[in-house]
Amino acid sequence: MSALLTEAERNAVLPSLGETGWGAVEGKDAIRKVWKFKSFSEAWGFMSRVALAAEKMNHHPEWSNVYNVVDVTLTTHSAKGLTKLDTDLAERMDAMAGPAEVQRDLDQPIQCLCEIHHAGKKG
Numbered sequence: 001m002s003a004l005l006t007e008a009e010r011n012a013v014l015p016s017l018g019e020t021g022w023g024a025v026e027g028k029d030a031i032r033k034v035w036k037f038k039s040f041s042e043a044w045g046f047m048s049r050v051a052l053a054a055e056k057m058n059h060h061p062e063w064s065n066v067y068n069v070v071d072v073t074l075t076t077h078s079a080k081g082l083t084k085l086d087t088d089l090a091e092r093m094d095a096m097a098g099p100a101e102v103q104r105d106l107d108q109p110i111q112c113l114c115e116i117h118h119a120g121k122k123g
């Protein structure tokens with residue numbers, strides 16, 4: 001079983017993940033990132049690539065998808081917190097996401113392209 005990251009390991013790896021848009025999750029030892037792709041097809045392509053990698057690692061993201069948005073939380077359930085598996089998967093996801101937009105302010109509402117397109121249209 002993978003062990004929880006030590007303070008030193010966190011200090012070594014989390015700042016660079018933070019720069020790419022991974023953020024802390026309140027009340028949970030986990031990291032979260034929200035990607036906004038140009039289309040559902042790009043979002044699903046990313047999720048497909050990640051799913052194959054996750055299955056090979058036997059380490060799986062908590063995630064949701066709304067049209068072009070993919071919202072990911074990484075934590076290790078067996079360890080009840082962050083382990084090297086999470087930071088390794090985070091780095092692999094960053095490499096697989098390509099140049100997609102990242103929503104850095106996770107306190108702001110997360111709007112998919114369809115919400116933006118349909119805003120203002122009534123009925």
Ligand SMILES: C[C@H](O)[C@H](O)[C@H]1CNC2=NC(N)=NC(=O)C2=N1
Nearest residue numbers: 058059060061075076077078079
């Ligand atoms: C049975 C299986 O090996 C385990 O449940 C794996 C699967 N994927 C997992 N993924 C994550 N994120 N945490 C786990 O503890 C975990 N455990």
